[in-house]
Amino acid sequence: MNYIEPHGHMVSRTTDDYERMAIAGCQAICEPAFWAGFDRASADGFYDYFRQITEYEPKRAAKFGIQHYCWLCINPKEAEDVKLAEDVIALIPQFIDKPGVLGIGEIGLNKNSRNELKIFEQHVQVAQDYDQLVLIHTPHLEDKLKGTRLIVDALKNFPKIKPERVIIDHVEEHTIDHVLDHGFWAGITLYPESKCTPNRAIDMLEHRRAERIWMNSACDWGISDPLAVPKTMQAMRQRGWSPEMIQRVAWDNPRAFMGQCEKFKL
């Protein structure tokens, strides 16, 4: 069955991964801008990175028949350097009209600091000014609950940002209701340890009847599995899900959300 990988950091993955994902049925990969694993020294590094995900990575994916889209931002892990973050945000407009750019992301919070919140709000302002979709990262582990609440509260200050054009990613059992009940889309990330297993993801999907939810591997340079989505689709089959409902989560839902950007054609 075909599927969409709505969150994968493919610059960190091997070409073999593209091949394996294509064999598994992946038709499109969406790559949010991300932290490189170390703090970049200047905005010049981001200029090259934005070129990589808007120009080079789509060609790499196309060799395997996979469409590649991306999102632009500086990750909250680098938000404590406010000058750097503001320099990077200033770069975004010159890339925003590139063919594969879907919006602003993955922005959000990491340790829930004031500077992270300030830079998050500046990103949201860009999204509002340029009428962009928004992809939001919620913090890890013990910081997720607080960060999710701060993010939802901050978005209330942007009246032109429509909740149905925002996806809040990496939800878990203690945050998913807060996100969906405020009208946002929710992303479930399938990680071996630090986020969700396939069975927990399916539990949440059943609890919320698969409404406005996508699932992703968020594969990157860390411990992660680029085939996490098709593996979860297999677990759904074992748990009695119909092909139509699996398709809804793995295909229809991400397509519906990203289809709000006219550049997303699938």
Added chain:
Amino acid sequence: MPDWTPPTQVNLVDLGFMDSRSKLIDLAAFLDRVQRAGQEGDFRVQALKNAIALLSQDKPQRAKDVLLSFSDPSVEPIAKATMQGAIGAFREASS
């Protein structure tokens, strides 16, 4: 998009018992290991023990409550991030 169609009923115990059994024994062995090593006072071990107590409740929201027990309950942003990673369990600043 289609309306929600619930999955057909399958035996979830058949599907998940051995995996859960394995994880529970691993958890038990972990607690034995850190106790033998004299490391059970670590706040993360205490957080695990607090979370384990939540498994005995009757409502089917154990996963949510375990996650809440590991979470930072504060609501105000911190002044500055002094690290980039997360630990997995919230530690009070005074402890």
